[in-house]
Amino acid sequence: MGDEQLGLAGATSIGLGGMIGGGVFSVLGVVATVAGSAAWAAFTAASLISMCAAYSYVKLNRLADARGGSVSMIEEFVGSATLAGMVGWTLLFGYVGAVAMYAFAFGGFAERLAGMQSVLGLPFRPVASVVAVAGFVALNAVGARATGTSEEVLVGLKIAILLVIGGWGLYYGHTVNRLAFGLSKLTDLGFVTAVAISFVSFQGWQLVMYDQDSIRDPESIVPKAVYVSIVGAIVVDSMIAVLVTSLVSTQAIAAHPEIAVARAVRPFLGHLGFVAVAVAALFSTGSAINGTLFSAANFAKGMLSDGLLPDRLGDASAGGAPVRTVLALGAVAAAFTVYGSLDGITSFGSLAFMVVFGAMSYLAFTRRDADEVDINAAVPALGVLGTATFFPILLWHLYTAQRSVFYSVAGISVAVVAVELLYFERDELEDGLPGIGEHV
Template structure:
């Protein structure tokens, strides 16, 4: 995008577009399956903790010498390149998880719209890999939605989701065949807290704006407003759609096919046409989320390359735009994760990564509370929230999904191990040489 192209509406559309793709069309069924009627409360709680993290990013940029994201701020305020690099890698793997999640949802909707080709292949993983591959190709050749097109697409998605949510809830109330509930009786349940932790991956879309300062008009004022608008918008949309799903779709149906929960919820009042309509909207939404997240993750990686925080083999920091090798590497990792992972495993891994990063940035902002521009309250809430939800997420996986827990722990341990080997490679090499000499 050309410099200065995005105004407030375009910037907010980019943040909200990713969160709708993640919250409504990807992770909603998983959250509803855990929290039941209180799913909308889970989304709201996660978004509020995410908003505390967003405040932390914004406040740190106000008191820093440069505008940027987590790595830039950690390097400036902590001065520890190893810590900054490890957080950068964690965020990068979180983006891989988010892209894989979007790809998984895209594949599920695609196989229900397209006839079976009779190839004897598991078509959902194939569709997911093809979708991610398509957007890898588009990013390699430099194609990306403009601010205007993003505004139009997100505006259409919001209008569609608001319309079907309100129409569906009215239908449920007017028909007399449904007992509508807001799930307030489960406001203190373990399921609600667990679902909140799982849903964190759906609230990372606003973070993409942190890396778009050069593409936004009057960025220092526009981006904070756009971030808050997009988070509030996501709360409204996610909550309404969650209420629609829990009231019009059966719990068993949601448990069996969580990835298409929204499309199932519209069938009682819109029939098969409604299912197809929502499925098409989901393809556009998850597709644009793949494209936008892949683009931002590639440019984020380019910044890491410039700082020497990732291996040069991942791409060139001097490339014009997103390095092709970087896009390909991210695409391959995301496609593999989407093809072989389960939806709950993918969402849990992504949520865990963003919980760690959001908690770290909230802590960093809290440490800078002596500045007049930084309030201690919101960063403190961000620290407490992420510190609580991280262990809860792991406990849920260990007790309810032991296989997923094992996979997530192994991947997380491998990521941390690789990070330590990379950032402490000189110290390790010196230690090995010292031992060798002593022998």
């Protein structure tokens, strides 16, 4: 963002840009496959739990001595560098999963636009996804990023296009009597599972917390930007979810969940509409990759300055995003998007953000009696309850319905926790296993 000071519109675009790219163009197909016509309600329910976490972040941000995200807050309020570091690493892997999710959708739309199944003997979708990640890694490595004004314009165009298409599609669905809202599905286990899956699409507002130094009057603008971006995502996601589940069969969505939105416009806009949505999706998911990489790299830079990441992952004194950090994040995201499924990537991201959002809601609940800030205890309590409920439900769904995805997500999670413990408890391990410090 350079030295540009962001107002409410610019700050809101930071949070909303990623959430639109994640909800409409990345996660929607997976959620619709599970919840059917109740997908809109699943997004809404997930956003409300995310709103509780956002409330907790905003209140803790006012209590904290230094502005920042979950890591700085945990360090200040809990006083545990190990816990803060583990939460930070979990968030970083969640962001890597989000980048992989955006890249997966980018590759899916690119494949459809190109009309090719392979390139140079390799599957087209993974190649396009890796190229997208590599391109934005290169842009971030050289310090290129859209200005606040251009971000506002891009996000505004995305929302305008989706609102026009959504409104037109809903009108068409009404005229042919095909609109479905799935109210009878709200008590099904599949609906609850879909809420858990869609959680990853409502994490973009966190990026506002990391850009506070670039925001004019952050104490006033940050809370507004966070809440407005979540509400905006609810409206757009819900509208497009009704459109997709009303006009596209569940079987067709399940076959190609990454292009569900583009398929939904064909009945009333034809092939031209499909192409227009696909192009919009490329811009949307591309900007989401770029923004998330940039913010995750700067988030990691703060962890490097606090000694919560190995020095070899980046230079904390670098001006802008550390190059090695951007390369490392991009490499892991590229691996995820090549070897993972969209279901697996979205599930992993949702689980990671549920852990962090639940922890921050609990932290805010413990500060409910603070004199400096008025905290309504019911809000963070609902955040804790929601994340604690949906986390095991999502795991159970993966275990019973997608066993291979469950094992891959469980394996990655165990590996992440093991590496975290190895890094943060290395002093204790060195005492018990002399020589291990030479390799950590």
